[in-house]
Amino acid sequence: MLEIRNVTKHYGSRRVLSDVSFTVGNGRMTGFVGGNGAGKTTTMRIILGVLESDSGTVLLDGQTLTASDRRRFGYMPEERGLYPKMKLAEQLIYLARLHGLPTVDAKRNTADLLERLGLGERTEDTVESLSLGNQQRAQIAAALVHDPEFLVLDEPFSGLDPMAVEVVLNVLKSYAAEGAPVLFSSHQLDIVERLCDDLVIIAGGEIRANGPRDALRDEFSSPLYEIHTGGDAGWIRDVPGVTVTEFDGGFAVFAAETDVASQQVLHEASARGTVHSFGQQRPTLATIFKEIVK
Template identity: 75%
Template structure:
């Protein structure tokens, strides 16, 4: 488990990280979300040792299984920076093999990993092309491959889905899910909340250098949910306006959203609907990640 504990960072008089704390569990996908300038990239760079946290008693720490992270530990990480850092004139496969060899893989292992990753990421036919000859989306795929080619034990990826088309997003999602399924902790930042929402086990929301919410995605949904219910019936749902003990939010055809102060009130709606005919769906309305994000950063 990777633990970020009470990290602080100043740039001059500007306090850019304030007691940032969260964990990335083994085998779990953790989405790190926040607006531009919120502190995501700075936090990731501190995890990787690219930047140092503040010195002194309030510096905070980055721990791996309860022990401070070392330079040796960081060599086991796969890191993808937001800025592309590949050699533009070097061929894609040649570059990945070179990076894998720098991490200690044998020539055969490096070539095997490179070929497998390029195929999985849809770049197999571009293996012999120079990076600068690739489209921006394909350069992004190559950058992701560079972070994975050495079989890392931990992944820290800064905006890995930026600039990818839907097919590429699906391919990258599949690769990251496989890493998490093998026990690898995966931390990635993204502005694409829909991807984070469907992919992540855990969420960390940061704003103005402070963690505003962190934890299991379903627990956060429960924490920030409101007592709203939705129901879909076979016929028109206008009758719901006449049910006592609830406040109707809106009705469109057979779909209705309502507020219920008690479980008994919500169940009375369901009972009446069942008495009138078919009920397609009924249950509490779950807030989206976008809704939670707006709630905690306001």
């Protein structure tokens, strides 16, 4: 488990991180979201040792993170940093060798990753000749080629089309499934919502929300319920303690004064016929984000 504990950072007189604390669990995909300048990249650079914090610490399994530990990380910066005139496969093999992998393992990992990321036919292409989306995939491959045990990825989905996003999602999920803690930032909140197990929201250098995705959605849920029935749902207006706010044939949104009232609607709907869905309205990540950082 990776733990960021009470990290504070100043640039001159400007404080960019204030007592930042959160954890990235083993086998968990942790989405790290915030607006531009919120502190995401600074936090990631401190985790990787690129920057030093003014106070606080980063722990790995309860112990202070060391330079040796950081060699086990796969890090993808937001800025592309590959050699533009070097052939793709040659470059990945070189990076894997720099991390200490034997040549045979470096070549095997390179071939496997490029195939999984849809770049199997681009091995002899130079990085600068690739499209921007393929350059992004290549940058992800560079972060993974040395078999890292922990992943820290800054905007890994930037510039990817929907099909490429799915490819990358599957690759990252496979690392988490093998037990790797995965921390990734993204401005694409719909992707974060689909991918993350846990969510950290930062604004103004402070953590505003932190926890399992579904628990946060429950916490910010509205007092409204949705029901979709097989017939006309107009009768819901007559249920005591219920106020219908939206209605369209068999679909209705309503407020209930008590849990008993909401369950009465479900019971009555079931007695009248088919109930396709019923539940409390749960907000999207975008809605939660706007509520927290406004």
